Amino acid sequence: MGIDQEYRISLADDYVFKHCMEDVEILKPVLEKLWEKEIREIVEVKKQYHIQPAKDHKSISCDIYARDDRGNIYVVEMQKRPHKGLLERAEFYQGVTIYDQCDLDSALEYSDHPRCYVVFLCCFDVAKIYPTLDFPEFTRVKGCIYGEETKRFCNICNYALIEDKKLQELFKFILNSDTNLHASWYVVQLLQRKVRQMKGEDGMLEVLELNEDMINVIRAEGKFEGEKNGFEKGISLTNASIIMRMIQDQMNLSTIAKYVGLSVPEVEQIIHSVESRQ
Structure with a gap:
């Protein structure tokens, strides 16, 4: 069966997004639009980039990770489901990526350390998950783009509110x-x-599914939690992470159950448990 018969191809899908955005010819102008600044050159792009500063540290996995010729870091995340910890997650990403870059170059002066720009492209109303933030101070485009100098959260569903026609066109295409x-x-x-x-390549199915490397990254995160909180809890957290990421990418329950080695009712129970906590 062809891929276009089985899946609705959408840039809002995690792995389709990564596959397309790793192209520098696309990524550089997108970053310049999102951050309203000129970037001289992008020298490195990685998709699904995994960073773990040390063996006993919590790791991160970036949808798209890029560096410019000045050493600045850009992280782009596609977020289909609301998550109340996005602001804290952005700050954590900034800390880990800057630490990682400084660790690679111990001769860096304080004044020369890289800056990390994190943007979440969200398919939901960002303002509703941050009721305690003073959004008038945090708003760049009311109802659509929120953020500050190095962190941004975009509700791409409200693309019609953006005056910049190119950015409006981009957000509209991601959704359609x-x-x-x-x-x-x-x-x-x-x-x-x-x-x-x-759409024309059956071989691209692997882009839409969690490959072995992606699963290993999630399992490593679960192992870290397990070592802290107990083996059984670590396994549960790992399974929940894998399941919710696959749900986000619109995979059916039987496929998910096969990946995690659980029955369909057990998968449904985990989904219900996670969603009830959000």
Whole structure:
């Protein structure tokens, strides 16, 4: 069965997003639009980039990780489901990535340390998950883009509120990647071409599924929690992480059950338990 018959290809899907955004020709202008600044050169791009500063440290996994020629770091995350810890997660990503970069170059002066820019592209109303924040001070485009100098959270569903037509076109295409939209920005045209290629290649199925490396990253995070909180709890947290990530990518329950070695009712129970805590 062809991939376009089994899946609705969407840039909002985690692995489709990573596959398309790792292209520097696409990523650089997207970053410049999101951060409203010129970037001279992107020298490194990694998708699903795993960073663990030390063996006993909590790790992070970035959808898209990039560095420019000045050493600055850019992390881009696609977020389909609301999560009340996004702000704290962004701060944690910044701390770990900067530490990692400084650790690679111990001769760095304080004034030369890299800056880390983190943006979450969200398919939900960001303001509703931060009721205690003073959003008038945090708002860049009311109802759509919130953030400060190095952290941003975008509700891409409200793309019509953005005055910048290129950014508006990008957000609209992320949400409607399987339809033939007219695109005037060359970046969106490049994305359309990539999506068409994916629809025509059965081999691209692996992009839409959790591969072995991705599962190992999640299991490593669960192992860390298990060592802290007990083996059984670590296994439960690992399974929950894998299941919710696969649900986010619209995989069916029988496929998920096969991956984690549980029955479908057990998978359903974990999903219900996680969603009830959110």
